[in-house]
Amino acid sequence: MKFTIIPKETVLLNPLQEMRRHTVANEIRFDPLTGRSSRICHFMKLQWQKPDLQALAEQTAPVCPFCPERVMRITPCFPPEILPGGRLVDADRVLFPNLAPYEALSAVAVMGAAHYIPMTDLTPDTIAGALGLCLAFFRILEQAGHPESVYHLINWNYMPPSGSSIVHPHLQVFAGSTAPQLLREEIAAARAYRQAHGAVYWEDLVAAERAEGSRYLGRIGRTEWLCAFAPMGVAGDVVAVVDGVCRTLELTRQDLADLARGLTHAMALYDEMGIFSFNMNVFSGTQEDEDFRLHLVFSPRTYFNQAIGTPDVGALQHLYHEGVCLAFPEEIAQRLRPRFAGR
Numbered sequence: 428m429k430f431t432i433i434p435k436e437t438v439l440l441n442p443l444q445e446m447r448r449h450t451v452a453n454e455i456r457f458d459p460l461t462g463r464s465s466r467i468c469h470f471m472k473l474q475w476q477k478p479d480l481q482a483l484a485e486q487t488a489p490v491c492p493f494c495p496e497r498v499m500r501i502t503p504c505f506p507p508e509i510l511p512g513g514r515l516v517d518a519d520r521v522l523f524p525n526l527a528p529y530e531a532l533s534a535v536a537v538m539g540a541a542h543y544i545p546m547t548d549l550t551p552d553t554i555a556g557a558l559g560l561c562l563a564f565f566r567i568l569e570q571a572g573h574p575e576s577v578y579h580l581i582n583w584n585y586m587p588p589s590g591s592s593i594v595h596p597h598l599q600v601f602a603g604s605t606a607p608q609l610l611r612e613e614i615a616a617a618r619a620y621r622q623a624h625g626a627v628y629w630e631d632l633v634a635a636e637r638a639e640g641s642r643y644l645g646r647i648g649r650t651e652w653l654c655a656f657a658p659m660g661v662a663g664d665v666v667a668v669v670d671g672v673c674r675t676l677e678l679t680r681q682d683l684a685d686l687a688r689g690l691t692h693a694m695a696l697y698d699e700m701g702i703f704s705f706n707m708n709v710f711s712g713t714q715e716d717e718d719f720r721l722h723l724v725f726s727p728r729t730y731f732n733q734a735i736g737t738p739d740v741g742a743l744q745h746l747y748h749e750g751v752c753l754a755f756p757e758e759i760a761q762r763l764r765p766r767f768a769g770r
């Protein structure tokens with residue numbers, strides 16, 4: 428397992444210190460699986476100001492399509508050959524097709540009746556329940572033998588900085604025969620890793636991270652938690668690997684509960700930093716991908732400058748696919764680890 432770091436130094440004359448020579452360290456890291464690179468730089472204090480989220484909630488609720496008074500009236504239905512009944516309902520959770528689909532089978536899962544749930548009020552039950560609804564949908568597709576029921580993927584954009592246009596908590600649910608770019612790269616790299624080392628990459632990764640310790644967070648059930656060595660997010664990424672599981676449909680109810688619990692630990696820490704938004708993606712293989720392990724990546728999102736609407740993704744990330752992280756992942760892990768100690 429190679430954790431490659433290229434250290435860099437920037438020399439400048441600092442106007443804050445009478446133009447004395449000033450050296451700023453930063454580094455470039457490479458993901459051990461794909462080689463995807465990430466800059467660790469700036470080393471600022473990870474602290475942001477939250478806007479008035481209650482006001483945002485109140486302002487968006489009257490026209491929200493996912494609120495209980497509208498969701499069963501104005502959201503679309505699947506045709507009966509895909510989903511008899513049109514929508515999938517479980518208590519106050521509803522799954523229906525996305526009116527603006529990203530895939531042949533592209534759904535939205537509304538996580539409950541509440542229009543706005545602050546990040547720290549998202550409970551393990553709320554999260555696990557919504558993930559369970561997505562799995563129920565995937566199971567129906569699988570049993571019907573739908574040709575697009577190959578990769579079963581769940582994305583979560585929570586609050587506007589993450590790319591979400593709707594405040595009401597919801598998941599994006601995809602089933603398709605074409606994996607997205609990074610997932611495709613990971614599947615190919617995992618296969619090559621198995622051929623070169625005779626081992627499953629994620630099993631080696633967890634073993635290496637556990638032994639080294641600086642990014643390892645803990646284990647809940649059979650979910651292993653760590654901070655990414657080369658994160659994509661400006662405040663690091665939290666990764667969960669599920670032992671022995673290759674694809675979404677192999678997750679048990681207990682796995683969902685354990686993943687949900689770990690996510691709430693991450694949310695609690697990032698809330699302390701003033702972060703109120705995140706992306707979360709499930710990376711899943713197919714039945715054939717025995718060398719793949721299901722993992723999810725939780726990546727906090729923020730505004731660089733809220734007053735003028737500056738997002739935390741610029742040209743470096745968007746067009747070079749280069750990660751930028753403003754602190755050492757090991758320092759973020761140090762702050763997260765105590766939360767995982769109590770499981």
Ligand SMILES: [Zn+2]
Pocket residue numbers: 488491492493494495541542543595
């Ligand atoms: Zn709503």
